[in-house]
Amino acid sequence: MVTNVYLPRPSRIVSVREEAQGIKTFTVRAPEGEPSWPRFAPGQFLEVTVFGVGEAPFSITSAPGSPGELELTVAAVGEVTEELHALAAGDVIGVRGPYGRGFPIGDMKGRRLLFVAGGIGLAPLRSLIGHVISERDDYGEISIYYGARNPSLLCFCEDLTAWESAPHIQVRVTVDSPDAAWQGPVGTVTSLLAKEGYEAGGATAFVCGPPVMIRHTLRVLLEMGFAPKDVITTLERRMECGVGKCGHCTVGKARVCVDGPVFSCAELLDLKEGL
Numbered sequence: 001m002v003t004n005v006y007l008p009r010p011s012r013i014v015s016v017r018e019e020a021q022g023i024k025t026f027t028v029r030a031p032e033g034e035p036s037w038p039r040f041a042p043g044q045f046l047e048v049t050v051f052g053v054g055e056a057p058f059s060i061t062s063a064p065g066s067p068g069e070l071e072l073t074v075a076a077v078g079e080v081t082e083e084l085h086a087l088a089a090g091d092v093i094g095v096r097g098p099y100g101r102g103f104p105i106g107d108m109k110g111r112r113l114l115f116v117a118g119g120i121g122l123a124p125l126r127s128l129i130g131h132v133i134s135e136r137d138d139y140g141e142i143s144i145y146y147g148a149r150n151p152s153l154l155c156f157c158e159d160l161t162a163w164e165s166a167p168h169i170q171v172r173v174t175v176d177s178p179d180a181a182w183q184g185p186v187g188t189v190t191s192l193l194a195k196e197g198y199e200a201g202g203a204t205a206f207v208c209g210p211p212v213m214i215r216h217t218l219r220v221l222l223e224m225g226f227a228p229k230d231v232i233t234t235l236e237r238r239m240e241c242g243v244g245k246c247g248h249c250t251v252g253k254a255r256v257c258v259d260g261p262v263f264s265c266a267e268l269l270d271l272k273e274g275l
């Protein structure tokens with residue numbers, strides 16, 4: 001039987017939780033009639049349809065390994081995402097994918113890992129961090145730097161607490177504008193990283209967040225001595241087909257939906273993008 005890649009498969013929402021202000025996490029069951037989700041790699045994304053409204057791409061934020069369900073974390077910014085936020089447990093969405101090239105897990109073994117995320121940019125990195133923690137002995141020390149504009153916009157607070165108490169994981173969380181209860185660092189995540197410093201030798205860095213944060217962090221990491229091939233980030237481009245056909249997501253000679261969304265800084269320099 002020939003399957004139509006453009007046809008969304010119906011999948012049921014199992015639960016919805018408020019992640020942060022204007023951001024919700026959806027747990028979604030494997031498509032109807034399928035025993036489990038297709039295998040996916042951290043960094044891959046799904047095309048999600050809200051029936052009658054439209055389709056949009058979202059990173060898978062849960063780690064591979066619980067094949068019956070996965071999680072998507074969505075900021076309400078426009079038509080599709082606002083309608084998605086109006087859905088509840090039991091409602092059905094359409095899904096296509098998983099699509100795209102994920103993080104280079106094979107190249108990371110034995111290395112120290114630095115994660116730098118801003119706001120909802122922690123979503124794709126959370127999938128990778130969960131995977132790395134599930135195979136902890138394969139990797140060196142882990143450092144996670146995370147920032148948001150204010151405390152109400154911090155995502156995955158329970159995970160941050162759990163990661164902090166795991167062996168050989170350092171977690172640093174900062175906000176640009178603190179509230180009265182905030183006791184942590186204040187300022188951007190990039191400034192915190194630059195101030196505290198990081199030994200680049202033997203390390204791979206992963207960066208995800210708003211475009212301006214990514215640009216600034218990539219520069220800081222290169223100044224710290226990281227080789228461009230050891231700095232990995234994700235590109236967000238407007239997408240239509242998600243499978244390399246329509247050309248909407250083209251950057252230089254790359255199509256972000258199939259050649260990315262994960263790219264090394266060396267690849268971005270080649271594409272003259274992101275720095």
Ligand SMILES: Cc1cc2nc3c(=O)[nH]c(=O)nc-3n(C[C@H](O)[C@H](O)[C@H](O)COP(=O)(O)OP(=O)(O)OC[C@H]3O[C@@H](n4cnc5c(N)ncnc54)[C@H](O)[C@@H]3O)c2cc1C
Nearest residue numbers: 056057058059073074075077078079080081236237238261
């Ligand atoms: C590979 C990939 C992974 C993504 N993962 C996530 C995720 O995990 N969680 C999440 O909340 N969002 C994610 N996004 C962004 C998400 O797809 C958009 O927010 C969504 O398409 C907006 O749809 P909308 O109809 O609600 O908004 P629209 O009404 O289409 O647009 C609302 C506003 O958002 C801007 N916008 C829309 N799409 C993008 C985009 N791709 N890049 C930059 N600006 C955009 C528009 O210009 C407009 O200003 C991802 C995008 C890509 C390409």
Ligand code: FES
Nearest residue numbers: 240242246247257
């Ligand atoms: S979204 Fe169509 S080619 Fe990438």
